[in-house]
Amino acid sequence: MPYINIKITDENVTKEQKRQLIIGATQLLVDVLDKNPKTTHVVIEEISIDNWGVDSKQYSNSEKFKL
Amino acid sequence: MPYINIKITDENVTKEQKRQLIIGATQLLVDVLDKNPKTTHVVIEEISIDNWGVDSKQYSNSEKFKL
Amino acid sequence: MPYINIKITDENVTKEQKRQLIIGATQLLVDVLDKNPKTTHVVIEEISIDNWGVDSKQYSNSEKFKL
Amino acid sequence: MPYINIKITDENVTKEQKRQLIIGATQLLVDVLDKNPKTTHVVIEEISIDNWGVDSKQYSNSEKFKL
Amino acid sequence: MPYINIKITDENVTKEQKRQLIIGATQLLVDVLDKNPKTTHVVIEEISIDNWGVDSKQYSNSEKFKL
Amino acid sequence: MPYINIKITDENVTKEQKRQLIIGATQLLVDVLDKNPKTTHVVIEEISIDNWGVDSKQYSNSEKFKL
Structure with missing residues (x-):
């Protein structure tokens, strides 16, 4: 505790970037x-760009939009 | 906001079907x-059929059952 | 299966509206x-308006914004 | 996108502290x-201290432990 | 790690029952x-019976059904 | 209902072990x-070991630590 869950689109996030998020x-x-x-x-979860929708x-x- | 998370088994869901869900x-x-x-x-999450259990x-x- | 989780802000959503979401x-x-x-x-989860942030x-x- | 979910125990977290988390x-x-x-x-979710377990x-x- | 999230309907689950789940x-x-x-x-989350739907x-x- | 979500690191968990968890x-x-x-x-979710952080x-x- 605490538990932090970060969901982002799966777009070549590097191991080092994940380390910085942690x-x-x-x-x-x-x-x-x-x-x-x-x-x-x-916990970082990477979501396929087909599987995320906004608007x-x-x-x-x-x-048209940048996530 | 709102945030809708749809978890389904990973069984060849097409990009077009995901678009319709969104x-x-x-x-x-x-x-x-x-x-x-x-x-x-x-956000749609596809779960391996080994990783989902019911009953x-x-x-x-x-x-015996259809999910 | 499937499992659908809907998170919304807690703003007097009625039982009938929840029924329609289901x-x-x-x-x-x-x-x-x-x-x-x-x-x-x-599963519908209502989140206190102090606990939701955007931008x-x-x-x-x-x-300034409507969720 | 992204979506960040923070789960913490429900222990008098103030509105200002939530603002800082956001x-x-x-x-x-x-x-x-x-x-x-x-x-x-x-999205911040506060969990009753009866409902969180570690070890x-x-x-x-x-x-014996501080979360 | 691991992280186990148990969602149940909010129906007078006792502190002792929660302890046993943990x-x-x-x-x-x-x-x-x-x-x-x-x-x-x-982490155990109790969901209002208005907020859970099946079938x-x-x-x-x-x-007609028992959850 | 209930819904139990188990998140673990992705480290060669076998189909039989998943069956036992279910x-x-x-x-x-x-x-x-x-x-x-x-x-x-x-629902069991396996998380890449790059994507999980503790401490x-x-x-x-x-x-230094075993999850």
Whole structure:
């Protein structure tokens, strides 16, 4: 505890970027709520661009918006 | 907002079917709750048939039920 | 299966509106993917307006956008 | 997109602390992945201390660990 | 890790029952996958019976099925 | 209902181990809460070891802890 789940589109996120997300999210919970990093979990889920929609538009079909 | 997460078994769902799920789910939130489609997100997650169970049975081991 | 999770802000959604969301989401999975309604679950989660943010803004602090 | 879900125990988290979580999580996705804040959603869920367990121990029954 | 999320309807589940769910779910991950209980988290979420639907029926409106 | 979601790292979990997780999680809900196994769903999600962090450390970069 806490548990932070980050869902993003699957677009070549690097291992190093994931490492930075893990460090940053953990630090955020330490800074704001004084949580214990040892029990703070971060789980990143990468979603295919066919499987994400905003404004009724499938992300893979859209050129008009940046997620 | 809203955020709609649809979990289904991974069985050759086509890009066009996913598009229809995104459109339909967004429209549902517009129709019932007058939500703004521009901030309505739909995320579809496809789960391996080994990883889904109902009634204690792994879906990949079952011939008796249709999900 | 399928499992549909709908997260919305907690703003006096009525029991009848929830019923319509359940019916509509189930029908969507039947129509698009020929899923079995008997095993289709819909779970609606209402989130306090202090607990939802878009564009770095807490929804309860914002007058500028409609979710 | 992205969608960030933060689950924490329900222990008098203030509206201001939630605001800081929303700002910090959004900024993290901007900094690391250059995501668009306008479509970045943060949802905070507060879980009763009876309902969270680590190491087989219910948090409300435990004095030995800090979450 | 692992992270186990249990969603049930909100129907007077006692603190002791929740404790048993936490113990049982943790033990399951130890037994089957030799996971470390110290990093195994269990989160129980109780959902209003108006907010859960199966087979297009709102649970609070149904007398025909037992969840 | 109930719905049990188990997230674990993706480390060669076998089909048989998944079957045991499904059976055990279903039985747990039957034993503790007298739930109906026919409507009890178990979904297992395997997360890449680059995508899971505890204590600010990416699991794939760590030799110090066992999840």
